[in-house]
Amino acid sequence: MYRTVLSFLMLAISVFAFGQDKQDFWLGADISGTTELEAAGEKLYNSKGEIRENTALMHELGLNAVRLRVWVNPRGGFSGAQDVLEMAKRARYYGMAVMIDFHYSDWWADPGKQTIPAQWQYLGYGEMKTKLWEHTHDVLQLLKDHHIDVKWVQVGNETTHGFLWPMDRAEDNMQQYAGLTEAGYEAVKAVYPEAKVIIHLDGGCDQKRYDFIFDGLKKFGAHWDMIGLSVYPYWDIKGNLEKDWQGTVRDFAANIRHLYQKYGSECMVVETGAEAQKPVEGKRIMEAVIRAARNDCDGHCHGVFYWAPEAEGQYPLGAFANHRPTAIMDAFTEAAK
Template sequence: MATATALAGGLTLGGGLPAALAAPHPAPRQSGRPRPRVLGHDLSTLQQLEDVGKHFSDHGRVLPAEQIVAHHGATFIRERLWVQPPIPYNDLPHILTMAHRIKAAGLHFLLDFHYSDFWADPSHQTTPQSWQGQDLATLAQTVYDYTRSVLGALARQGTLPEMVQTGNEVTAGMLWPQGQIYVNGTERWPQFATLLKAAIAAVRDTSRSIEVMVHIDRGGDNAGSRYFFDHILAQGVDFDVIGLSYYPWWHGPLSALQANLNDLAPRYGKDLVVVETAYPWTLTDGDSEPNIVNAQTPLLPGYPPTPEGQLAYIRTVRAIVEGVPQGRGRGLVYWESAWIPGVGWEPGAGDAWDNMTLFDRQGRALPSIRCYQ
């Protein structure tokens, strides 16, 4: 594509998009600026659960879930953002409300832009309906403007995130088809990088204090992780933190996670966060929706599907991250700690994650809530 070639070659885009997209400029790091440790929980379904009457408690005391996890050592809350979702949640109004709650609980905020109307992952990176049909340059401008708009709204209420993910599990690209990497036997890294740079430029232009994470799903795959980050760095992508998903039944044993993290940190000189992980506390099902992890799922030897096994798993992952060379292991985020039965993963469906939470089916904190203490 002529447009993609021009962008990759360093031409300035029209329409007000910063020239920074064509000429990467690593953000100057402030010497001595503290880097908060990431001991996080993704609570993206919390508001939806609360609206159907679910509540959470710790030793009999009913409290908002973010306050419970803060009491038990959490430092970050992660929230996903969809553009125009099919359900009225994980949209900007709900993010604005949740950002206030996160800050009120004394926690840091990690904002996860999906750049989609619904779930984005390595198999699904659907361009929002209202953005479809745009050429690459126009779509890059749209990504920049949207990202600036969201962060501007958060800035106006004094709740800017400390860290931003510019895309969710973008292993195979984002905003398909324009930003899809692997197409008919070819690899389209310049096109993907154009969109990723647009998102990052919007974060940088909002505030240099916000750390930018690029997130893929290759927690136990060192070769795959190297391949991805080598390529985006070759395209001049400027970011701060490597984010990885790690679920052992998909991504291999703990030894593979450890080997990958220990290689990536010195190779790239960047901090790493296991930004998604989880483990079952039971193999029973809390509703009619079949669980993703069940009796047929290969679990880790020595980590039974009990609250104690779950706690041991999280503490082991934390120890692996904290042992990363050069102090580059920043932490981890437990994915959907509070997704108890009550709402589903899509309209009309049930909860396929109810045995992976850190709360029981009545919203009572499990012993594994102490994972960060």
Template sequence: MTGISRRSLMIGAAAGAGALALGSASQASAATFVKGADISWMPQMEANGYYWLNKSGVRQDLFTILKSYGITAISLRTWVNPSNSPTDGHCSIQETVRMAQRCRDAGMQVLLGFHFGDTWNSVGVQKPPRAWANMSYAQMRDALRRYVDDSLQLLKAGGVTPGWVKIGNEQNSGICSPVGSVSKPSQMTGLLNGAYDVSKQVFPATPVMVHLAQPQKMDSIQRFFNAYRGNGGKWDITGLSSYAQGGNVQPIIGNMRTIQSTYGKPIMHVEYGGPRGKANTVRDGLRQFISGTKGFGGLGTFFWEPAGYPPFTGYDMTAWDSNRRPTAAMDGFLNV
């Protein structure tokens, strides 16, 4: 999610082919513009007695409700050694594989996102897993490669081929700081290229993305990509987070177009959301992002954790109310 501050608020309250070719396999994955959602909280919510109603107030399977809005893909995060916190833990690879199987059985594609941490990593924070914290660069590179390989092998053994693999989360400043920070570009690139190479060994046809936040801050985007590309960084898709609303949407779509043309990889808008109390505004922003990114060959748009609702979480950038019904924000996926 864009900015650790919003997630920190939550933590406290809760204690389509692209215009640029990827190669034939990647083009096949991107033949249709993707509408997606991150619902990584779903198993923990269910375990705590939460459920979902559709727009008419009828209790229904969450996957079925999401499909009614045209959603065809689910984003799932995974952490290395997470806690048991319902909101800020879970999502180990074992749990994530089980959730990915549910997505597969529901006919949904899966975007698997590695945070390379034990809990949230985002634009403001990139902490390595505790088990890696004192490793040298060479040790961390080997540990990361083993972790990615073990994780993807579990997914493969579980009968799931991901539509996309995301190596890092909002990694403007690099990953696993300080070893893989952007200020150490060769090490950052070495870690990420290791993750890329292993991903391709296990799932050769699955596109791999890097993920940056805040495309309104082009200097941060340029710093990362100039360092990464300049050191031989490998990636197939550029994932971007933006939670922009109102008059801020169109300028950011323009920046997304520029990022795509400058760095030669198609864009996927992997995180979007907005205040629950401004559902109509969030709906309109979602429509603009979908139509705008479609317009320059973007691959898709994902809503981040729309199905979370209070009191499970105090995070308010979701699209379900405490009455368990979807808000008008979800209508942004329709007819666009």
């Protein structure tokens, strides 16, 4: 009995001193672009110069989860259902948890564009709810049929202004946005009852945009299990939301505490990134983001996912140079120890 009590006290002290237990905190990356890179003949390497498949490389770097986007009818099939299945199988091989991110578009969906898929563009609201449910259900059922354990599902990607525009722009028709969100929620639970349904917004430092969306969703009866935040100091500074990266780190953690207090919602940083050309600073930023997520959110932030670390060239916030991980990814490797 004495030993049991002593062990419990030691565990409590450890959690208090060092933040969340590592088993309850996820370090991940969105590596949805992997197969398209492979099709283009690109190769990735570890720091020793050894060729690595991207999922294997993320696992080698200490990550324990991957995030995979789903497009409805994409050109070339990249990020379509079969492509997502292929990537999910790779994650399963390495024992990595899987997050599925439904964009509800044939291409990128984000706060600046939420384009209705071409085959859905003439649907009415009721038909759209049915189609969204079927698409969500069918993709997830495909994964389940192949024994993929999906841990989290995003119903929409950065839906700060709703999705499926103009039908469900949040500022114009919050009720319909909530109704379609609920259709997605119900579809997820029909296939993976234990999966956490995430609603994901950008600008994680900006409490007002989160209050607007989640007040509206709550008012019209939509459900969610977790709130996903994008945390990008680079974009926050460019958008005049913050003056420096320290402000982003401080304010996203404060927002997570606020979201739990107001809505009872657990949270996760589902996207983050730093400038690839400034790897030393980028590592410092990622260390700060991970540390804040673990230690400054009262235990209500459950992970940090880097967006497209393997991206080079056209996107400024990757974490690779010469097809190899930079010091930015060391922040994740060190956090995993």
